[in-house]
Amino acid sequence: RTKGRHIITVKTEHKAVLDTVRELERVGFEATYLEPQDNGLITIEQLAAAIRPDTILVSVMMVNNEIGVIQPIAEIGELCRSKGIIFHCDAAQATGKVVIDLQKLKVDLMTFTAHKTYGPKGIGALYVCRKPRVRIEAQMHGGGHERGMRSGTLPTHQIVGMGAAFQLAKDEMATEIVRIQALNDRLAKGLRDIEEVYVNGDMEHRVPHNLNVSFNYVEGESLIMAIKDLAVSSGSACTSASLEPSYVLRALGRSDELAHSSIRFTIGRFT
Structure with missing residues (x-):
C-alpha cells in the first residue's frame, strides 16, 4: 500500500477475483472495474485511460469462463510492464485451449487450476515472475511449506495429477x-x-x-x-x-x- 492503493480489473472477471478486489476495497484500497465492449473484450486504450500514478495492480483473465472470449493478454502485459504495474492473469480456463508462453508474455502473476483441464479437483498453481521479481506475502502460516508461501502438508498425488x-x-x-x-x-x-x-x-x-x-x-x-x-x-x-x-x-x-x-x-x- 505504500507504493499505491489503486487496482484495475474487469467487470466480467470470475467471482474469485471480483470478491477479492471488493475485500481489498473494504480495507482501504481503491478499484476501477473496466466496462467491456458488447463483444466481451476490453481495449488497451480503455486500460491505459484507467491507469493512475498510484495504480499497483491490474488483474485480467485470459479466457472468460462464461462466454469464452480471449482478452489481449500480451498487449496488456506490455502496457503494465512499461508502467511498472504488477499484472495478474487468471488462466484457469485457458490451459489446454490456448498457447501460454510465459517466456514471452509479460505477466507477473498467473493462476491455474487442475480441474478445468480434467485434472484432480482441489489443486491449483500460482506462477510468480522472477525477473522482474515479484514479492508476495503468505496468506497461510504454520509450517513454512512451499518456501513459506503456503503452509500445510503438500498433497503430492494432486500435484502429480495436475x-x-x-x-x-x-x-x-x-x-x-x-x-x-x-x-x-x-x-x-x-x-x-x-x-x-x-x-x-x-x-x-x-x-x-x-x-x-x-x-x-x-x-x-x-x-x-x-x-x-x-x-x-x-x-x-x-x-x-x-x-x-x-x-x-x-x-x-x-x-x-x-x-x-x-x-x-x-x-x-x-x-
Missing part, C-alpha cells in the same frame, strides 16, 4: 482444437437457423470450447429442463445458486431477459 493433466493437454492441444472447432462450427451453424438467437461474446477472439447463446423469450432454466440429450448450463457453475441474471452478460449490455435466457454449451474432450 502436472500430468497439463502435460496431456499440451501434447494433444493442436489436434484437439481442430476437432472441437469442427463441433463448434456445426453447433453454431444449427443455431443460426433459429430466430431470436444471439451468440454472446466475440466470434473471432474466443476458444472453440465454449458457446454462450441467448434464446430470446425462452427462460434458460426451462430450456435446460427441456433438453434431454445434452448437458448444458445457464451461466457459471460458481454462481449457479443465484437467481440473478448473469453479471457477465449484463456487463456486455444484455437485458435481464436475454441474460436469463442464456445457455452455455461447453464442448470438451468427451463430446
Whole structure:
C-alpha cells in the first residue's frame, strides 16, 4: 500500500477475483472495474485511460469462463510492464485451449487450476515472475511449506495429477482444437437457423470450447429442463445458486431477459 492503493480489473472477471478486489476495497484500497465492449473484450486504450500514478495492480483473465472470449493478454502485459504495474492473469480456463508462453508474455502473476483441464479437483498453481521479481506475502502460516508461501502438508498425488493433466493437454492441444472447432462450427451453424438467437461474446477472439447463446423469450432454466440429450448450463457453475441474471452478460449490455435466457454449451474432450 505504500507504493499505491489503486487496482484495475474487469467487470466480467470470475467471482474469485471480483470478491477479492471488493475485500481489498473494504480495507482501504481503491478499484476501477473496466466496462467491456458488447463483444466481451476490453481495449488497451480503455486500460491505459484507467491507469493512475498510484495504480499497483491490474488483474485480467485470459479466457472468460462464461462466454469464452480471449482478452489481449500480451498487449496488456506490455502496457503494465512499461508502467511498472504488477499484472495478474487468471488462466484457469485457458490451459489446454490456448498457447501460454510465459517466456514471452509479460505477466507477473498467473493462476491455474487442475480441474478445468480434467485434472484432480482441489489443486491449483500460482506462477510468480522472477525477473522482474515479484514479492508476495503468505496468506497461510504454520509450517513454512512451499518456501513459506503456503503452509500445510503438500498433497503430492494432486500435484502429480495436475502436472500430468497439463502435460496431456499440451501434447494433444493442436489436434484437439481442430476437432472441437469442427463441433463448434456445426453447433453454431444449427443455431443460426433459429430466430431470436444471439451468440454472446466475440466470434473471432474466443476458444472453440465454449458457446454462450441467448434464446430470446425462452427462460434458460426451462430450456435446460427441456433438453434431454445434452448437458448444458445457464451461466457459471460458481454462481449457479443465484437467481440473478448473469453479471457477465449484463456487463456486455444484455437485458435481464436475454441474460436469463442464456445457455452455455461447453464442448470438451468427451463430446
